Amino acid sequence: MSTHFGKGHHLHLIDGSAFIFRAYHALPPLTRKSDGLPIGAVSGFCNMLQRYISDNTGPDAPTHVAVIFDKGSHTFRNDMFPEYKANREAMPEDLRPQIPLTRQATEAFNIACKELEGFEADDIIATLSVQARDAGGRVTIISSDKDLMQLVGGGVEMFDAMKNRRIDRDGVMEKFGVGPERVVDVQALAGDSVDNVPGAPGIGVKTAALLINEYGTLEDLLDRAEEIKQPKRRETLIEKRDQIELSKRLVQLDCATPLDFTLDDLEVRDPDADRLLAFLAEMEFRTLTKRISQALDVEPPVIPDAPAPSTSEDTAPEWPAIDSEKYERVSDTNALQRWIDQIITRGYVAFDTETTSLNEMQANLVGICLSVVPGEACYIPLQHKDGNADDLFGSDAILDGQLPLEDTLAALKPILEDPAILKIGQNMKYDAKVLARYNISIHPIDDTMLMSYALNSGIHNHGMDTLSERYLTHTPIPIKELLGTGKSAITFDRVPIDEAVKYAAEDADITLRLWHTFKHQLHKSHVTTVYERLERPLVPVLAQMERHGIKVDRETLSRMSNAFAQKMAGLEAEIHELAGERFNVGSPKQLGEILFDKMGIEGGKKGKTGAYATGADVLEDLATEHELPARVLDWRQLSKLKSTYTDALQDHIDPDTGRVHTSYVQTGASTGRLASTDPNLQNIPVRTEEGRRIREAFVPEPGNTLVSLDYSQIELRILAHMADIEALKKAFSDGLDIHAMTASEMFDVPMEDMTPEVRRRAKAINFGVIYGISGFGLARNLRIPRSEAQAFIDRYFERFPGIRSYMDSTVEFAKAHGYVQTLFGRKIHTPEIAAKGPRAGFARRAAINAPIQGTAADIIRRAMIRMPEVISNLPCKMLLQVHDELLFEVENGAEEHVIETAKEVMQDAAKPALHIDVPLVVDAGQGANWAEAH
DNA sequence: CCTGTCACG
C-alpha cells in the first residue's frame, strides 16, 4: 500500500491484556512438557490470535492491525492518585512468566505489538483511534472493556469477541445511559471499584446518567450542584467536588500519548511461516503447529518428545485435521463388511444415527455413521429420498445407490449388541431410543456428552458444537446448512447424499476424537466413578422411561381448557371495565402503562428496559388497594394454566401411543439434577387447587394405578449430615417436624405452643439456608423488614453455628479449587467464585447450594439406576422423575408390593457408597390420577 | 431472538 492511512482503511486494535487474562482463566494450568514452564495462557492467547485471523479474512478485513499491551504497573495516573488500581489482586505466579511470551507470540504472528512505559494500553488505543478517525479511516477495538467506550463514534466501534457482538453508539448508551462523549462524566461520578476510582459516594451509573442527562456535562452539574433537590446528593457533589474531578482525570484516556510509530507502521502483513512455526514449536504446541502448518501449506517442524518418561496419553494426539471431504460413503456390502471387520478388530466404534426427526418416538432412520480412527469415518445412507422432486407423487421413492435398511441393520445388530464392543456416541440416549424402534438394544456404550458433563459441569454446556470448538478447535458443519430453518426446513432424508456424507461422518469423527480426549481426563480429574456409576448407567433407564411415556387424557384437558377460557373472558371484561379501556391484558408493557400512567397508581418501578415491572410480587402489593391488579393476577394464573398445560400438553400426546413422552436432559442442570423438556413434566402445577387439577389428566391405563414415591425433606437431611448439626440430625432421627423444631429452637417456643406463623418463618429460613441465605432474600420472601430478617439469620447462626462454618468452608473450598463436590464426588465447577461485584454473591450462593442439591440428585439417580432390576419381576413401570419424586404405573393388586420394594430402593439409595447420619424417609401415595397419587 | 412472567423441586 503506497498511500498513507486514511479513507477506506480499517484499523483493528486488539486489547492484548484482555486476551491474556481470558486465555489464562479459560484454560487449565498447562505446562511445557520439556521443562514445566507454564504456558496455558500463551497457548490460549495463540489460539485466540489464530481464531481472530481466520475470522477476519472477508471483504471487511482490516487493512491495519496491532495488539496493544500494558507496560509496567506505574502510570501517570498513579502520580495523580497513588491508590489508583491499588486494590487489584496480584498477578498469579504462573501467569507472570507468560507475559513476555505473549509479546513474542504476537510478533511471531507478524502482527504489530505495541506498548509504552508509563501509559496503559487503553491510552495507546485512544491515541491511535483518534489518529485513525481524524485521518478518515475506520477503527474496531477488539475489547469489551467499558473504559474504552468513551472512544466509540465517528467511525470507531468496539467488538466484544467473547459475545461476538459489535458495540456501537447504541451499545454505549445501553451500558452508560449517555453517549460516548459523556461516558467519562458518568464514570467520574459513579467511580469504579475494580480500578479503585473513587467517584461520588452513593452515586452509581444509573444516577450518574440521570444527572448528566439533566445538566448536560459534569462541569455544569458541579457548578449548579446547589440546585439539586435531594439533600444527600447535593452535599456529596459539593463536598466531593475535588474527588470527582480527580476521578474524571483518572478515567479520561490520554489521546496524545507520545508514540514512536505511525499508523502506517501497523499495516497488515503476511505471516512469516518460518518464524511463526519456530515459535509454536519452541512452545511445544503440537496441535496448533500442525494446524497452522496445514493452513500455510508448509511442512510442520518436528517437536521432539519430552525426554522425561512420558506415557502416550500425556502427549497431544497426532491426528490429521478434520476434513469433511475425505469421508467414505458406504454403498455396497463389501464396503460395509470392511467396516464391520475393522470394528471387531478394534473393539470400539464411534457411532451416530441420522433420522427424520428430533422426536425419537417418531424418528425414522435415514443413515448411520461410523468411525474407528480419527480422520477416517463413513456414512451409510439407507433411506434418502429425492430432495428435488417437485411433484407430490413419486418423490417418496427411496433413492438408488443405498444399502437396504433391513439387511444393513441385520448386519450391524450383532456389533451394536455385542458386549465386547464399545459403542461411542454423543448423546447416546437419542440413538438408543431410535434403535429401540428397530429392535436393537445398543450396549455397552460410552457417551462423550456425559463424559464432558462429569468433567466440566458448570464451565460450559456439553453439545457437540461446544465440545468440538473447545477441545478440537474445529467448528462442525452446522445442520442448518443442510436442513435450512423455519417453515422451509427439510428433513434429513431429503438431504443430497453427498452432502450428508460430509456432515454425518464428520460427527462420528469428532465424537471419536472427543472420546480419546476425555477418556484420560476422567481419571485425572477423579470423576471416573461419577461417570461410570451415576451418568452412563442412567442412559438406558431414562430411554426406557421416555419410551413408556405417561397416559394423558385429552378429554379432561380439553374440558378444563374451555372452562378456563370462559373464566378468562369474564375477568378480561372486568379488567377492561376497571381500566376504562380495552387493552391486551397479556402484555406487561400495556398493563404497566394502564396501571402507572393512566390510573396513576404510585410506586411503578421501571426495569432496565424502561418497562414497568408488573410481576406477581408487584401486583400482589397493589392488590391490597386496587381491584384491577387482583383481577389480573387471577387472569394470569388461568392464562398460564391454559396455554402451558391444558392446551400445549394436548399437542404432546403421541398419536401412536396416546401417551406423552418427555425428554430428560441429563446434562441440563449443573448440579446433577435432570431437566425435562418437550414437554417439561417436572413443573406440572400442584401448589394451587386450580392448577393441581391439571394432574387429574395424568392417568394410568385401565386396570392400573399411579403410585408416587417422594423423598421427605431430602435436602435438609443432607444439610444436617454434611454440616454435621447434632440437633438437626437428632430431630430427623426422632421423626420430629423439622420446621417446628427449628422454630422452637430459634424463638424459644415450646413445640406444643407452635403457631403456624412461627413455623412458616422457620421453614422459610430452613429453605434460605439451602439457597445460601441473605437478609434481603429472606426479607423479600417473608415480606418483613430487612433488619428483622437479618436478626432471624443472626439468631439462626447463633443457634446452629455449624451451618455457618459449613457455608464458609464450602465457599473457601470453591475459591481454592474452582469447584465444589457432592458426597458422591460429582464436581460442580464455580468459575465465577473469583468474580468481583454482584456476580460474586451469585457464585457464592450457588456454591453453597450445589453440594446439597447435587447430593440429593445423586441419591435419586442411584435409586433410578437400581430400580429396573429390582422391579423387573413386578407388573409395573417407572414413568417420571420430578427431582425428589418417582412416579410408577402399577397393575391393580400389586400396589403395596411395588411401594414396599421401590421405597426400600429409594431409602437405601445412598448405601453402600455412603453412610448418612440421618434416615432418608420416603412417602408414598396412590390413585386413579397423578393428583390423587401425589 | 430477547425479555418478562410463572410453573415446578
Next chain:
DNA sequence: GACGTACGTGACAGGG
C-alpha cells in the same frame, strides 16, 4: 460503603 441478591430449571406470550 454501595451494589443487587435467595438455589436449580423450561415454556409461553409479547414485541422488536
